[in-house]
Amino acid sequence: MGLGKQSQKKTIIIGVLAVSIVTIVLGLGLGLGLKKDSCPPGPVVPHTSCRNRCYEPYDGDVPGCRCDANCEETNSCCFDFNDTCTLPSEQWECTRLRCGEKRLEKSNCHCSDDCLSAGDCCTNYKHVCHGERQWVEDECEDLSAPACPASFKRQPLLLVSLDGLRAEYLQKWSRVIPVLDRLKTCGTSTPYMQAAFPSKTFPNHYTIVTGLYPESNGLIDNVMYDPVFDASFSLSSPEKDNPDWYLGQPIWHTAQYQGLKSGTFFWPGSDVNVNGSFPNIYQPYDGKVPFEERVFTVLKWLQLPDNERPDFYTLYLEEPDKSGHSYGPDSGGLVQSIQGVDKIVGQLMNGLKQIGLHRCVNIIILADHGMEETSCQRKEVMQDLVGDINKYWVTEGPFGRIRARNKDTVIDPPGLVANMTCKKPDQKIKPYLKADLPKRLHFANSRRIEDVNVLVDLKWLFERSPGSLTFCAGGTHGYDNDAASMHAMFLSYGPKFHYKTEIEPFSNIELYNLMCDLLEISPTDNNGTHGSMNHLLRVPFHEPTFPPEQSSPDNCPLESLNPPAVSLGCSCPGMHENVTNSRLNLTAEEVSAAEKQHLLFGRPRVLQPDQAYCVLHQEGYITGYSHTALMPLWSSFTIDQPTNLDPLPPVMPDCLRADVRVPSSKTPTCDQYESAGNLTHAFLYPPNLNSTADEQFDALLLSNVVPMYPEFKKIWDYFHRSLLKKYASIYNGVNVVTGPVFDYNYDGRYDSPEQIQQFVSGTNISIPTHYFVVLTSCKDSVLPASACTGELQTVCFLLPHRASNMESCKSSQPEAQWVEDHMWFHQSRVRDVEWVTGLDFYQDSSRPIPELLKMKTRPTAAIQRQQ
Incomplete structure (x- = not known):
């Protein structure tokens, strides 16, 4: 009995001890936990960069710099806020800082890891972020075997205009325009392309896409009057959008009529309802659109689905024409502008390479005309030659046209020409009736061409009265198209063009037929000569033939040595008639x-x-x-x-x-x-x-x-x-x-x-x-x-x-x-x-x-x- 009680007592003591231990452990654990919760947090690392944080909401509990939209107001932005968050919406290129960035909605183009699959990378993404070479750094390639994606049924054609880029610039400034110089070296080029007369912007751009001289394509100048419409056309007037001014068939219509699609990022006439339709894709002209955006958009069009993607494209840049007018053709401002367009062409070529189309697309890069130096001290004044000018309306500048001031006024064109001809020694202007202008100008057959036209010597200007022509310093164009300063540049590159080839000069009216051949379509009637440009192409599409004779010669046999019985009133003393006739x-x-x-x-x-x-x-x-x-x-x-x-x-x-x-x-x-x-x-x-x-x-x-x-x-x-x-x-x-x-x-x-x-x-x-x-x-x-x-x-x-x-x-x-x-x-x-x-x-x-x-x-x- 005593031993049993002792054993029971030990069991109770052990149980109490166990419960106590558990209680202590639980108490300590709970106590320590509560103590931990009551401790202050450790130090937090402050933000120092906007990398992947652009425009995140402001959190006041987080120390460091900010990246929200309002950080600039408090001067608390991170040092890289501008480069990382702001510039992507203003610029069109990747920087090392942007590589792998978090996609930003407002970016013009992207440098994120998914931009290639999305098709919206900046054109230098692979170069900056993956170390690939730029197009201009590559060796020239002989593109005898085109490399187009399987979905491309034909090689696209891209027509690029660099307005006012005088042919001479390519040689003179070759060291500062590496991309254009590379295209010239690797593709097919010419020392110059002759512009149509007058060497103005709208007439020549429309000549290029219609193959018609200005007298036939309707656009005889940037400014003109139609006596039937009783209306005036200018680049800033609503009449510019009136399709009745535009004649002929531009190539975007030729392509559409034969089942192809066209996309135009600006070109004179492309945003006008010519012949009742527009290109499949087009942009209404807006000179404020950045050049980079124009290139980026065309690259996006090239990546459209097969049933939407154009076959023919245009891209238009206003430079270096604007700078040539402002500063002149031999100026620092002009050089800066051609460097600028060279950079844009570089973006285009890098973009094509990046999307795998640089061995597929056929590219023509050209200008519409050249540029000549002018001065306000070099002007010929009509009033000085003829006196009273009240009844005349005068188109002034490097080429003049004169008509009656209004419909009720009658003038004498032959008399006016005679009164302006050879009036003083070393006269710098020469007036012509339009029928008498040199045939090489092809400038007569239009009611929009006035009866009296005035050719002006290079570097000089024609004005109605002293001081009436206010824009006179810097540069201009519109002179005789034989003048070297009016010549336009032309480069071509792509699998259908010859490799490293220079051809002799040609006229821009021949381009429409050439472009139709590149697209493998049939041209409509035009002023060009189909087949004259076959030497540019590796494999010509069109094989010309001689036109058939319409009137064959008859025979004129000598039936008698005697003169006709009917007297023709002729005489020739000293001639032995029969001997001579034999x-x-x-x-x-x-x-x-x-x-x-x-x-x-x-x-x-x-x-x-x-x-x-x-x-x-x-x-x-x-x-x-x-x-x-x-x-x-x-x-x-x-x-x-x-x-x-x-x-x-x-x-x-x-x-x-x-x-x-x-x-x-x-x-x-x-x-x-x-x-x-x-x-x-x-x-x-x-x-x-x-x-x-x-x-x-x-x-x-x-x-x-x-x-x-x-x-x-x-x-x-x-x-x-x-x-x-x-x-x-x-x-x-x-x-x-x-x-x-x-x-x-x-x-x-x-x-x-x-x-x-x-x-x-x-x-x-x-x-x-x-x-x-x-x-x-x-x-x-x-x-x-x-x-x-x-x-x-x-x-x-x-x-x-x-x-x-x-x-x-x-x-x-x-x-x-x-x-x-x-x-x-x-x-x-x-x-x-x-x-x-x-x-x-x-x-x-x-x-x-x-x-x-x-x-x-x-x-x-x-x-x-x-x-």
Whole structure:
């Protein structure tokens, strides 16, 4: 019993102790816990950066700098608040600080880790954040194998305009424009592209996208008046948005009509409802939109889904034109502006590389015109020349146009031109009736072109009255488009263009056809010559062919050696008629020899319908004689390099005879010219080029005669007498084709019989408006024209046939003082001659047609006068 009680007692003691221990432990734990809760917190690390904290709500319990929207008011922002939070909404590039940033809603572009998948990275994201090289740092690539995403059905075309970037800038400032210089090196470029006249912004931009000269595309200037609309157009007026001003079919419509899409980030006409529609995507013009935003937007368009993505794009930048106007073409401000656009083009190329399209997109970067220095001290004043100017409205500047001040005022355009011509020594302006302007300008065939136009010397300006032209210092454009300072830059790059290639200059009217070829669509009718730009392309899309002849020659056989029974009033003392006429009866071998010598590149084809003519062969020349016009359509002959430059001897006097191969009903009479009053006859082929009297007789024929004003004949005779041998010497022999031109409606195309307005008095013999000359020689001047197997070169003239030579202020002096200058001012392209005559040359030259078209369209600025 005693032991049991002791054991029970021990158990109770152990239980009490256990409970006590548990109680103590619980008490200590609870006590310690409460004590811990009552302790003050440890030190908190203060904020020192806005990295991933931009615009977080302000928390006053957190020490350090702030990143909320109001931190600037209290001057408590973190040091990097501006760089990290503010600048992304103002700038368009990544910095090292921004790499891996938290995406910000207001950023222009992003540098976050997800920006590539979102397609909205800044264009230098991979370069700055991943160490990849910029596009300009890469080696030139031969893009013979395009690398486009599988979803791209065709290679996109991007057309970029850098307004007013004179061609010369690319060479002069190449060291400070590395991106443009790289594109020039790696792609296809030209020393310059000739702008259309007038060398102004809207006319040339619209020419580029329509292939039409300003006289045909409707935009003859940045400022103009339409007498039918009785309205004026300017870049700041509501009329700018009136589609009735815009003619032709811009390429974005050509693309849309053939199932393609277009996106335009500014281009003259692209935000106007032309032809009843807009591009698929377009931006209404707003010059305040940053250049970077324009590039970024185009890059976004390139990443659209297949059913939304455009095939053709435009991008327009106002610089360096604005700086050129403000500071002049040779200024620090101008250099800064071209550095700025070079940076923008660099962003474009980096962006294309970043989205994997730099080996896919075909890019054309160009300008609309150049820039020339001006000064307020160099102005010609209309009022100083003509006195009273109250009835005139004058468009001032580098090119002038004059009309009546209002519809009720009548002015005398020919009288005004005469009153402004050669009024003082060293005059800096020259007035013209629009029909008399050089054909190379293609500036007449529009009701919006005033009757009186004023060409202005480079660096000078034309104003109505003293001080009326207020913007005169700095730079401007609009001068003669042959001037080097008006030339525009052109670069192209992409898989369809040649690699590291420089081509010869060309005119911007050829670009529309080229761009259609790049898009693989068919162009609508335009002023360009399709196929003339094939040499830019690795694989040409269009293969041109010769136009078919519309009127084939008839035969003009010599049926009798006797002159016609009907008297033609001709006489030629000292000539043995039968003997001389027998020289016109060439054998087949003699005909072949004459053609081999004088039709070096084939007989000109006649594209005029219903033209009755025959080909007359002589030993010294060959003529296409028109039974319809009663005069030669053309005359062709070849002059070898002469041994001396002595002028040709005088033409045998008092001799003009009938051509026994031509029926008397199809020839003029000699006395018709004798009674023509202010007209005389002249020879298309110079008889005095022949060395013997017999050979001269071969050319003293009515079939070699054309009507001429005596004053113009001074020009023609000097050309025959002195310049033909000079050019044959310079070019190592030349083939010469000459003939009359009829363009009374001054549209640059040959007239129909109904359109011809003036005739030799008392006859149905038409008076030409111009005479043409086409000189062809070998581009390799080591080879004579008669043995040329390579490329050809040409010099052409379209000489206005007028009763007065007052256009030249030196016309009272000997012809050697002024005729050649006058002729070169009226220089033209082969294509201009073909259009205005209805002839087509070189069809038998055995040369590739694209090569011939390149030669025919070679701009006049690229054909320099040689002494």
